[in-house]
Amino acid sequence: STSPHIPYLKQCLSLAEQSPPRPTNFRVGAVLLSRKDNDPTFTDDRILSTGYTMELAGNTHAEQCCFSNYAAVHKVPDDQVGEVLPVEPGRKLIMYVTMEPCGKRLSGNAPCVQRITRTAEGEREGIHKVYFGVKEPGTFVGESEGCRMLTQAGIDWEHVGGLEREILTVAFAGHENAAEEVRAALGEKETNVDDI
Ligand SMILES: Nc1nc(=O)c(N)c(NC[C@H](O)[C@H](O)[C@H](O)COP(=O)(O)O)[nH]1
Numbered sequence: 801s802t803s804p805h806i807p808y809l810k811q812c813l814s815l816a817e818q819s820p821p822r823p824t825n826f827r828v829g830a831v832l833l834s835r836k837d838n839d840p841t842f843t844d845d846r847i848l849s850t851g852y853t854m855e856l857a858g859n860t861h862a863e864q865c866c867f868s869n870y871a872a873v874h875k876v877p878d879d880q881v882g883e884v885l886p887v888e889p890g891r892k893l894i895m896y897v898t899m900e901p902c903g904k905r906l907s908g909n910a911p912c913v914q915r916i917t918r919t920a921e922g923e924r925e926g927i928h929k930v931y932f933g934v935k936e937p938g939t940f941v942g943e944s945e946g947c948r949m950l951t952q953a954g955i956d957w958e959h960v961g962g963l964e965r966e967i968l969t970v971a972f973a974g975h976e977n978a979a980e981e982v983r984a985a986l987g988e989k990e991t992n993v994d995d996i
């Protein structure tokens with residue numbers, strides 16, 4: 801049986817496919833939900849928001865749009881989204897993203913890990929756990945920092961395998977040599993001539 805996380809990653813992948821292809825980033829999709837504790841089949845999940853790369857104006861990331869969409873619905877500025885996310889006993893806030901949240905961005909804009917950690921303030925736990933389908937490839941920032949930074953902030957995370965090829969194919973679509981980058985990111989060795 802497939803993991804119960806897979807349908808959510810597939811929903812994130814559908815979101816990512818709506819992102820305009822660019823050589824300067826990855827096409828990513830994100831879903832934010834509230835989950836009841838000890839609910840192994842996720843029957844009582846409540847979707848709170850979704851987002852995809854460049855859904856909103858400017859050089860925006862999927863996770864950023866997901867939070868920004870929620871903040872807009874609740875009529876607060878983006879940096880106050882933590883104050884309007886639901887705090888409900890016996891429920892946790894969960895984020896699904898096709899790709900590991902960024903710890904550093906070439907543009908210098910606030911990385912998504914920072915946006916995630918900032919949802920916790922005072923009594924509010926904020927985001928409890930992040931599930932993603934691939935670690936960030938080294939294309940832009942080399943060794944990814946996202947997971948280490950989440951751990952440092954006390955936020956749990958988990959890589960859910962099974963959709964890597966699909967997720968990377970969508971993510972790299974705007975890149976010059978997308979197919980080769982997907983293969984490299986999948987860790988497939990180049991087949992050089994003397995190996996044939
Ligand atoms: N998790 C994630 N969600 C996204 O929506 C997205 N576009 C990236 N991409 C990560 C990549 O590291 C940055 O896109 C580059 O570092 C360029 O930085 P900018 O995006 O221009 O700030 N990562």
Ligand SMILES: [Zn+2]
Nearest residue numbers: 861902911912
């Ligand atoms: Zn990001």
